[in-house]
Every structure is written in C-alpha cells, then in structure tokens.
Amino acid sequence: xxxxxxxxxxxxxxxxxxxxxxxxxxxxxxxxxxxxxxxxxxxxxxxxxxxxxxxxxxxxxxxxxxxxxxxxxxxxxxxxxxxxxxxxxxxxxxxxxxxxxxxxxxxxxxxxxxxxxxxxxxxxxxxxxxxxx
Numbered sequence: 001x002x003x004x005x006x007x008x009x010x011x012x013x014x015x016x017x018x019x020x021x022x023x024x025x026x027x028x029x030x031x032x033x034x035x036x037x038x039x040x041x042x043x044x045x046x047x048x049x050x051x052x053x054x055x056x057x058x059x060x061x062x063x064x065x066x067x068x069x070x071x072x073x074x075x076x077x078x079x080x081x082x083x084x085x086x087x088x089x090x091x092x093x094x095x096x097x098x099x100x101x102x103x104x105x106x107x108x109x110x111x112x113x114x115x116x117x118x119x120x121x122x123x124x125x126x127x128x129x130x131x132x133x
Contacts, residue, residue, distance in 0.1 A: 003015075004048055004059070005053060008055060015057055017059050045059045065077075067087075067123055069085070069086060072106075072122030073122050074088075086120070088113065093132075100117075101117045101118050103121060104116065104118035106121050
C-alpha cells in the first residue's frame with residue numbers, strides 16, 4: 001500500500017502489482033490441493049484497489065510468463081506445448097543467484113535449472129545477471 005500511495009503522490013496513474021502471495025503453498029497438513037498456491041495471483045491487486053486513499057490509481061496484475069526453450073524468450077506460455085516452457089519464479093531466480101549460477105549451454109537447456117545451476121540464454125541480459133549474482 002505504501003509503495004502504491006507514494007507513487008500516486010508522485011504523479012503515477014498506474015501501479016503493477018506482483019504475484020508474491022501466489023507463491024505461498026498450502027500447509028503440509030492440507031488434505032486436498034497440497035501443492036496449489038494458497039492465494040490467487042490477483043489477490044494483491046484486489047486488496048490494493050480496495051484500500052482507502054488510493055484515489056483513481058489503476059492497478060495492473062503482473063502476468064506470469066515462462067521461459068520458452070524453443071526460442072530462448074520469456075513469454076506467455078502456449079497451453080498446447082507446455083513441455084517447451086520452464087517456470088522461473090522469483091524464488092528460483094534468487095536461489096540460482098545465491099548459488100552463483102552460470103549461463104546454460106545455448107543448445108541444451110535443462111528442465112531443472114537449480115540442479116544444473118545455470119540460467120538460460122535470453123532469461124536476462126548477461127550484465128544484468130552479473131549484477132544479481
């Protein structure tokens with residue numbers, strides 16, 4: 001709320017809301033849907049747009065994109081060929097950075113990036129990744 005309101009005070013009309021709560025999994029004691037996210041990716045936006053003092057600011061949901069191994073680009077996944085996409089969540093990216101991941105082979109992108117400890121070409125500019133690591 002603070003970030004959105006401070007940006008509104010600085011003249012912003014739009015605010016992109018992340019999916020952070022969506023990455024929280026259900027409890028280990030859950031009987032059904034143990035691996036489902038506890039929150040919907042839009043819940044943060046729902047809460048913000050109903051907060052007092054927001055005024056006419058528009059909230060946009062951060063869309064989940066995935067890495068396409070066929071063309072080395074982050075994009076909306078194509079539901080007809082999900083095997084060609086790798087999800088690189090913020091949590092996974094931070095883990096790869098903490099482990100000092102290096103670029104993957106340009107011709108052989110592993111599906112388990114954490115085990116391979118590499119980042120695929122096109123995920124991030126090399127100079128950007130160097131700054132993260």
